[in-house]
Amino acid sequence: MSGVSEKIRISEIFGPTIQGEGMLIGQPTVFVRTGGCDYRCSWCDTLHAVDSEYRHNWLAMEVETIWSQVHYLSGGVPLTVSLSGGNPAIQPLGGLIKRGKQDGYRFAIETQGSVARDWFADLDFLVLSPKPPSSGMKTDWDILADCLATAGGGPRIGLKFVVFDDADYAFAKDAAARLPDLPVYLQPGNHTPPPPDDDDARIDLDGIMDRMLWLVDKVTADRWFYATVLPQLHVLLWGNKRGV
Numbered sequence: 001m002s003g004v005s006e007k008i009r010i011s012e013i014f015g016p017t018i019q020g021e022g023m024l025i026g027q028p029t030v031f032v033r034t035g036g037c038d039y040r041c042s043w044c045d046t047l048h049a050v051d052s053e054y055r056h057n058w059l060a061m062e063v064e065t066i067w068s069q070v071h072y073l074s075g076g077v078p079l080t081v082s083l084s085g086g087n088p089a090i091q092p093l094g095g096l097i098k099r100g101k102q103d104g105y106r107f108a109i110e111t112q113g114s115v116a117r118d119w120f121a122d123l124d125f126l127v128l129s130p131k132p133p134s135s136g137m138k139t140d141w142d143i144l145a146d147c148l149a150t151a152g153g154g155p156r157i158g159l160k161f162v163v164f165d166d167a168d169y170a171f172a173k174d175a176a177a178r179l180p181d182l183p184v185y186l187q188p189g190n191h192t193p194p195p196p197d198d199d200d201a202r203i204d205l206d207g208i209m210d211r212m213l214w215l216v217d218k219v220t221a222d223r224w225f226y227a228t229v230l231p232q233l234h235v236l237l238w239g240n241k242r243g244v
């Protein structure tokens with residue numbers, strides 16, 4: 001099924017745990033985190049799956065090898081597999097999705113929407129997470145539209161925004177206005193990503209809670225009643241620890 005060119009660059013596979021963000025928050029999942037990203041967000045909390053400095057930890061894996069790990073971790077009981085990164089859209093994940101679906105698993109991806117792939121149509125959930133000004137990145141709205149077009153009517157689609165400040169909030173509002181049919185998830189940013197090799201779980205809990213309350217005030221004052229405001233649940237539970 002998968003030749004050499006179809007190998008997938010993997011940073012880590014872990015779980016089952018729960019999804020900590022967005023439309024599937026709280027739901028059991030196994031994470032397949034790919035290595036490599038076309039962005040370099042200033043506050044990226046998964047540098048170990050982004051920076052080429054860590055690529056010696058990434059493995060080029062065949063679909064069947066990845067699938068046997070997911071199958072083992074989930075005890076063979078179908079659940080939602082979360083494809084994460086890095087930017088998972090830069091990896092050839094179509095074969096993995098097809099393989100998992102044969103066993104009745106569902107697939108969710110989160111990507112910034114900078115690369116459109118035809119296999120988006122095979123997903124169950126597509127979370128597009130355009131990066132706000134505080135990231136230092138710029139969204140190409142035409143490519144994001146391509147992502148939606150290639151997904152077609154396949155997956156359930158949502159927009160997720162990390163918000164640190166007023167400029168990020170304005171960005172999220174503008175993006176939601178461009179794409180009025182999509183549900184919107186807002187989450188306060190976390191300022192304290194640990195060094196990638198550090199298992200230290202410390203977080204700026206006060207800062208996160210302050211931004212969460214600020215965000216709730218903003219949304220309610222604006223009567224933005226279809227937005228959903230959520231914390232990063234996994235950060236509250238486990239801090240910035242990897243593999244949970």
Ligand code: SF4
Nearest residue numbers: 037039040041044086
């Ligand atoms: S898009 Fe995501 S993984 Fe890539 S640099 Fe930004 S926060 Fe990190």
